[in-house]
Amino acid sequence: MKKLFIFVSLLLTIMSYSQDRKGNQEFPFLDYNLTLDQRVNDLISRLTPEEMVSQMMNSTPGIDRLGIPPYDWWNEALHGIARSGKATCFPQTIGMAATFDNEALYKTFVMISDEARAKYNKAQKEKNYHRYYGLTFWTPNINIFRDPRWGRGQETYGEDPYLTSQMGLAVVKGLQGDNDKYLKTHACAKHFAVHSGPEALRHIFNAEPSARDLWETYLPAFKVLVQEGDVEEVMCAYNSLDGAPCCSSKRLLMKILRDDWGYKHIVTSDCGAINDLWQPTKSHERHLTFKNDAVAASREAILSGTDIECGSSYGALKDGLDKGTVLPEELTPSLKKLFKERMKLGVFDPDSIVPYSSIPYSIVEGPEHVNQALKMSRESMVLLKNDGVLPLSKELKNIAVVGPNANNKKMQKGNYYGAPETIVSILEGIQNKLPETNIIYKEGCDIVADVNDASVIKKIDETVSAVKNSDVIIYVGGITASYEGEESSLKIDGFDKGDRTNIQEPIVQLQLVKKLVATGKPVIYVLCTGSAIALNWEDKNVNAILNAWYPGEQGGNAVADVLFGDYNPAGRLPVTFYKSVDQIPDFTDYNMTGRTYRYFEGKPLYSFGYGLSYSSFKYGKASLSKKSLKLSDLISYQKAYNQAPNGIKKENLANKSCLSISIPVTNKSQIDGDEVIQVYIKYNEDKYGPIKSLKAFKRVNIPAGKKVSTVLNLTASSFETFNDEDQAIGIYPGSYTIYYGSSSNEKDLKTLKLTIK
Numbered sequence: 001m002k003k004l005f006i007f008v009s010l011l012l013t014i015m016s017y018s019q020d021r022k023g024n025q026e027f028p029f030l031d032y033n034l035t036l037d038q039r040v041n042d043l044i045s046r047l048t049p050e051e052m053v054s055q056m057m058n059s060t061p062g063i064d065r066l067g068i069p070p071y072d073w074w075n076e077a078l079h080g081i082a083r084s085g086k087a088t089c090f091p092q093t094i095g096m097a098a099t100f101d102n103e104a105l106y107k108t109f110v111m112i113s114d115e116a117r118a119k120y121n122k123a124q125k126e127k128n129y130h131r132y133y134g135l136t137f138w139t140p141n142i143n144i145f146r147d148p149r150w151g152r153g154q155e156t157y158g159e160d161p162y163l164t165s166q167m168g169l170a171v172v173k174g175l176q177g178d179n180d181k182y183l184k185t186h187a188c189a190k191h192f193a194v195h196s197g198p199e200a201l202r203h204i205f206n207a208e209p210s211a212r213d214l215w216e217t218y219l220p221a222f223k224v225l226v227q228e229g230d231v232e233e234v235m236c237a238y239n240s241l242d243g244a245p246c247c248s249s250k251r252l253l254m255k256i257l258r259d260d261w262g263y264k265h266i267v268t269s270d271c272g273a274i275n276d277l278w279q280p281t282k283s284h285e286r287h288l289t290f291k292n293d294a295v296a297a298s299r300e301a302i303l304s305g306t307d308i309e310c311g312s313s314y315g316a317l318k319d320g321l322d323k324g325t326v327l328p329e330e331l332t333p334s335l336k337k338l339f340k341e342r343m344k345l346g347v348f349d350p351d352s353i354v355p356y357s358s359i360p361y362s363i364v365e366g367p368e369h370v371n372q373a374l375k376m377s378r379e380s381m382v383l384l385k386n387d388g389v390l391p392l393s394k395e396l397k398n399i400a401v402v403g404p405n406a407n408n409k410k411m412q413k414g415n416y417y418g419a420p421e422t423i424v425s426i427l428e429g430i431q432n433k434l435p436e437t438n439i440i441y442k443e444g445c446d447i448v449a450d451v452n453d454a455s456v457i458k459k460i461d462e463t464v465s466a467v468k469n470s471d472v473i474i475y476v477g478g479i480t481a482s483y484e485g486e487e488s489s490l491k492i493d494g495f496d497k498g499d500r501t502n503i504q505e506p507i508v509q510l511q512l513v514k515k516l517v518a519t520g521k522p523v524i525y526v527l528c529t530g531s532a533i534a535l536n537w538e539d540k541n542v543n544a545i546l547n548a549w550y551p552g553e554q555g556g557n558a559v560a561d562v563l564f565g566d567y568n569p570a571g572r573l574p575v576t577f578y579k580s581v582d583q584i585p586d587f588t589d590y591n592m593t594g595r596t597y598r599y600f601e602g603k604p605l606y607s608f609g610y611g612l613s614y615s616s617f618k619y620g621k622a623s624l625s626k627k628s629l630k631l632s633d634l635i636s637y638q639k640a641y642n643q644a645p646n647g648i649k650k651e652n653l654a655n656k657s658c659l660s661i662s663i664p665v666t667n668k669s670q671i672d673g674d675e676v677i678q679v680y681i682k683y684n685e686d687k688y689g690p691i692k693s694l695k696a697f698k699r700v701n702i703p704a705g706k707k708v709s710t711v712l713n714l715t716a717s718s719f720e721t722f723n724d725e726d727q728a729i730g731i732y733p734g735s736y737t738i739y740y741g742s743s744s745n746e747k748d749l750k751t752l753k754l755t756i757k
Contacts, residue, residue, distance in 0.1 A: 027066060029339075032349045039348075040339045044332060049321045052331050055338060056302075056317070058268070058310045059131065070129035071342065073268065074310060077137040077175065077185075078155055078416035079552065081115050084132040087418030088115060088369040088553065092481075093141065094530050095380035095549030097157040097574035098611075100676045101699045102170040104379060108372055109174025113185045115364045116175075117356040135345050136186040138235055138268070139416075140171040142221040143196050145531075145575055146595050149587050150197035151484035151498035154414060154530025154550065158574025159596040159608065161217055162694045165224035169651075172229035177356070182346045183232065184356050189225040190235035191270055193252055194218045198587055199487040199498035203276045204285040206240040209590040212688065212722040215729050217592050219256070226261045228651035232341060233266045236306055238273050245287045247273045248297075253305030262646050266337050271310035274301050278313070295320040299330065307334035365420055370554065377558035379674075379699075382547040382571035383612040384535075389522045389543040391565030391614060392472060399437055400467035401427050402444045402516065403476035404509070405528040414530060414550035415481040422553060426476050426526060429556025433564055440467055447479055448492065449508040460512050468519040474563065475516060475542075477509045478528035481550060485530075502581050503534045510537060517541050526559055532577040534605055547571070568614045570674035570699065572743065577606035597744040598690035609694070609743035615673030617702065619750055620664035622740050628755040629719075634658060634731045637716035657713035661752070663740050664709045667702040674701050678741060679712050680749070683721045685734035692739055714738075719756060733757050 028034060029043035046066060047055070054061050062070040079096065081087035088111065090096065096105055116135060123133040142164050145153035157167040168189065177184025194207040194214065209218060225231045234257065236247040246252055247269045257263045276286040278297035290297035294316035301309070302317075320326030346354035363369070383390070392399075405411050409423040424432070427441055442463040449456045467473055483490065488498045494506065504510075514537070517523050524544045527533060528551070538545060546569070548559050561567035576597050578584060583602050585594050592599050597608035641653045663677055679696040683689055696712040719731050733756050741749035 030067065030348055032353065036340050036343055039343055040336050043339055044335050047335070049328060050318055052328065052335060053314060053318045053321070056308055056314045056331065056334060057312055058308065062129070071347065072129065072131040072134050073136045073308060074131050074271070075116075075134045075137045076132065076416050077112050077116060077139045078141070079414065080112055080418050081119060082132070082416045082418050084119060085419050086364055086421060087119070088112070088365045088373055089413055089417055089420040089423070090373050091377050091380045091552040091555070092154050092414030092530055092550035093156060094145070094154045094158065094574060095551060096376055097163065097167055098382050098547075098549065098571040099376060099379035099699070100163070100572050100697050101379055102166045104376060105167055106170040106174045108376055109171050111369045111372055113175045113177065114359055115369070116185045117359040118361045118364050121357055121359060122361045135347070136188070136233065137175060138188045138190060138233070139175075140168045140187065141190055142168040142225065143191055144217055144221075146196050146217075146590070146592065147584065147587055148503050148532040148575065148578065149500045149581065150531075151199055151500065152486055153196065153575070154481065154484065155416065159576065160574065160598070160694050161220040163574060163697070165221040168221050168225050169229045172225055172231045176232060179355055182354055182356065183344045186232040186341065186345070187229070188233035188235050188268065189222055189231045191237035192222055192234050192246060192257070193237060194241050194590060195237035195239055195246075197499055198496075200284070200496060201588070202238040202487060204287060205588070206243060207590045208242055209592075211727055212724065213590070213592045216690070216722045223261055224654075226257065226263050227646045228654050230647040231265070233268055234263065235268050235270055236273065238270050238276060240287060245273070245277055245289060247306045248277060248289065248301045248304045250304045258305060264337075264646075266307050266341055267305050269301065269306050269309045269311065274298060274306070274309045274311055274313040277301065295325060299326050302330060302334055307337050373552050374554035374557055377551045377554050378561055378567045380549055380551065380571050381558060381562050381567075381569045382573055383562070383569040384527075384545040384547055384606055384610075385539060385542070386544045386612055389472075389524065390546075390563060392524075392563050394434060394564055396434075396471045397438060398440070398470045399430065399434070400440045400442070400470035400473045401430055401476065402442050402463060402467060402473060402512075403526075404443055404445060404447045405478055405480070405526075406441065406443070406476035408480065411480040411528055412551055412553065412555045413481075415485045420553040424554055424556035426548070426556045426559045429558070429560035430474065430563070432557065433560040440470060442466055444512050445508045447483065447509075448494070448506045451508050451511050456508060460515060463512065464515045464519065467516070468521065470521060472522045472524065473516050473519070474524050474526060475513055476526040476528065477505065477513070478533060479506070480528070481530060499587070500531070503532055503578060504580065505533050505535060513538060513542065524563065532575050534577065534579050536579055536605060539605060547573075565614065568671055568673040570611065570613055570676060572609050572611040572676045573606055574608070576600060576604050576608045579603075579605045598693055601691070607743050607745040609676070609678050610745060610748075611676070611743070613673045613675070615667050615669040615671050615675075615702070615704070617673070617675050617742065618666045618668050619741055620666065620707070622661050622663040622750065622752060624738070624752055624754065625660040628757060629659060631731065631733050631756050634716045634719060634756065638731065641716070654715060654717060655713070656715060658716050659714040659754070660711050661696075661714065661738065661740065662709050662711045664707055665700070665702060666707040667704055670704045672701065672703050674699055675742065677710055677712065678743065679714070680739040680744065681714075681718060682737045682739070683719070683732070683734065684737055685732065686721055688724060689721055692737075692744065694744070731756070
């Protein structure tokens with residue numbers, strides 16, 4: 001009997017091993033030893049027309065007879081896993097852009113993708129196939145924040161194409177992982193393309209940028225993420241570009257994206273964007289290029305390159321298949337991409353061979369991730385003004401904390417957020433820092449209120465009376481993502497359906513701050529925002545201004561660390577802070593003339609790249625590795641880049657230095673600090689080009705009293721410019737000015753000359 005038992009056990013082991021080698025399934029598409037193409041072709045050959053259509057919308061049903069589980073492609077990870085319960089909440093995207101630290105951002109998104117896998121693993125075991133529990137994340141948003149009125153600008157990495165491309169690349173690499181066979185998760189470059197408001201017009205708006213602006217401003221970050229990041233998804237935008245809705249634009253999705261850039265992966269529509277092509281609605285205008293014809297609109301979108309729809313319009317394709325107006329072979333290319341991507345994520349393979357399947361749920365919002373949230377929040381802080389009042393002494397006896405954002409935990413989450421178990425408000429952060437100090441807290445006013453309302457006036461006066469004897473007043477104001485954000489119904493003075501109509505702070509807050517300053521006590525303004533706010537009066541009258549953005553779950557501790565000197569701020573503005581919207585063109589004008597530091601010729605309130613420190617830095621004379629460059633060498637670099645396959649080989653070529661600049665910086669103070677070293681380039685022969693453009697940056701820690709020389713590399717692409725005669729991007733001979741320093745402001749920069757011949 002014992003021998004029989006051993007024999008049976010051995011036989012079962014062999015059978016189990018044999019089954020596992022075949023994928024432990026009866027269908028070839030589930031055999032992970034076959035090639036992806038073999039698996040995909042087998043799977044698609046088994047689908048009925050109805051099943052084909054069902055797999056082309058974000059919420060895909062399971063196919064029980066084939067053992068295919070349901071899957072929803074829609075998930076969000078803008079600054080942490082969103083909308084599926086517990087998750088670490090990092091600072092809002094615009095705040096992480098202010099770190100100018102793409103290495104820390106990469107580490108952050110490795111953690112975010114760890115949480116994604118952990119949550120997915122748990123959901124699969126519980127057979128939870130609902131939205132927001134998949135592995136395909138519609139982030140990053142790499143649109144250019146060209147106008148401070150745009151409510152969704154908070155989701156971006158600012159106004160500069162190079163900063164956006166480098167931060168976006170870090171996100172893609174952090175999300176998608178580095179395994180040779182399996183993707184960790186998907187990243188998605190959105191919204192393609194030329195998309196940045198107004199929100200109220202996004203379903204009908206036609207963007208008409210100049211050719212120069214299209215190629216020099218709006219497309220570069222997408223190109224980098226596609227070619228160097230090998231991003232797995234691209235989301236087409238709601239708006240039209242030059243008359244063609246983006247999700248049915250053959251120029252964008254076929255000519256530029258696939259033919260020119262070599263993109264081979266998925267294009268998804270923005271949610272409801274296909275409806276905009278055919279379905280009239282009373283709530284807002286739409287493109288209606290195929291009015292009342294869902295079949296024709298859906299077919300056109302697919303033939304133009306939109307593989308999957310967020311929505312349900314593609315359901316009409318079944319009717320088209322039945323009537324012969326849509327052919328199965330027209331759907332097959334998209335279906336092949338969709339199933340290949342699911343297989344690359346390992347969703348059809350046993351957990352034992354997918355390396356990410358063992359990530360435990362316990363890592364979600366674990367200590368390491370919370371510490372990283374604190375690090376990113378600290379690094380995002382931008383000190384805009386300081387007359388010497390900061391850092392504050394911890395020996396102060398009476399501190400007043402005032403303002404509508406002081407204890408506003410929801411504000412700290414921005415938009416597209418998860419549900420962290422603990423959020424430290426700014427008030428709590430200060431209380432944690434000084435548990436023995438007398439801290440008086442007053443809300444003071446709402447974010448927006450009628451200054452003529454007697455109850456509002458009374459609340460302000462009572463607040464001022466309560467705090468007037470404090471040693472210092474910390475005012476925490478600004479706005480929240482409830483006032484700026486994605487298309488909404490909100491329409492009040494200063495705000496319009498997610499956008500802003502001006503960039504002044506709400507008048508009720510200005511009135512309160514004026515009365516606080518009138519007490520004669522030092523006033524520190526902690527600004528919470530996702531966009532530029534024109535604090536013109538405060539810049540002249542308060543003692544210090546700290547921009548905290550929407551700082552995430554550890555925002556309160558980060559603010560307190562900066563205010564009381566336990567962290568030396570070094571964040572930099574990823575956007576220009578204008579004095580008013582009167583300084584910039586109309587919101588609907590997509591030409592860059594007069595916009596952003598690259599084209600704005602006026603005097604801003606605060607410049608792009610600007611930010612103060614508790615340290616004092618001095619820039620020495622930089623040196624270039626070469627005094628001139630050969631045009632033929634640069635063109636050879638670009639030719640090799642263009643011929644390389646998308647992915648790591650292309651990224652390595654993109655980073656190949658053709659010129660290095662060594663920049664000595666001395667910390668003249670007695671406190672260690674970070675300095676964000678920035679390099680800009682201007683092509684002097686181009687009379688229509690940018691004033692200057694960021695081409696390299698590095699956040700560097702410099703010990704007190706020490707000099708550090710930092711080498712930054714410039715590549716062939718650093719010298720690319722748009723040629724009006726050729727109507728194309730290229731590298732051209734002539735004189736170039738290289739700027740280096742601590743911000744884009746001329747007074748903060750030194751220069752070197754370079755010739756390309």
